[in-house]
Amino acid sequence: MSQRSVEHATFVIERRYESPREQVYAAWADPPAKAAWFGASDDYQLDFRIGGRELNRGAGPDGTAYTFDARYQDIVPNERIVFTYFMLMGSTGISVSVTTVELADDGDVTRLVYTEMGVFLDDHDDPRQRERGTGGLLDALGTRLGTEQ
Numbered sequence: 001m002s003q004r005s006v007e008h009a010t011f012v013i014e015r016r017y018e019s020p021r022e023q024v025y026a027a028w029a030d031p032p033a034k035a036a037w038f039g040a041s042d043d044y045q046l047d048f049r050i051g052g053r054e055l056n057r058g059a060g061p062d063g064t065a066y067t068f069d070a071r072y073q074d075i076v077p078n079e080r081i082v083f084t085y086f087m088l089m090g091s092t093g094i095s096v097s098v099t100t101v102e103l104a105d106d107g108d109v110t111r112l113v114y115t116e117m118g119v120f121l122d123d124h125d126d127p128r129q130r131e132r133g134t135g136g137l138l139d140a141l142g143t144r145l146g147t148e149q
Helices: 021-029 031-038 127-145
Strands: 006-017 043-046 053-059 065-076 080-089 092-106 109-121
Touching: 006 127, 021 031, 021 092, 021 109, 021 127, 031 043, 031 127, 109 127
Parallel strands: none
Antiparallel strands: 006 109, 043 053, 053 065, 065 080, 080 092, 092 109
8 A cells, every 4th residue: 555645735826817897707717718727628627706616637648547636615706716626647546726817907917826835645746846837837828818018
């Protein structure tokens, strides 16, 4: 039997988008808009409401199956999104996270603050790698919005 472990980590990523806050929020809330920047697979579902679920099943470059399974805990339109999510690699749980996305006007741009508090299980996942991957997704959001960060 392999040794069990947990690593707790929190990271914060900030981005500024040259788009109105309502447009940035819609990119999270609208299923086709989110699928366009989130790396959605053919097996993607988004029920964007408090208590709603987001599910994305796909494969990594090496063919390993991954599942992102989220529940929305709090939503304040155009201001805040709070969700919890569980990540699986195949059938193995690799992490559990609580995430907050905050949106605010910052002059002529929208400031997004993404905070994730995660529990990374049994050395199957790494918080630094997760932070880099999340940063890449937020960059993809900026590209989709047509803005520079």
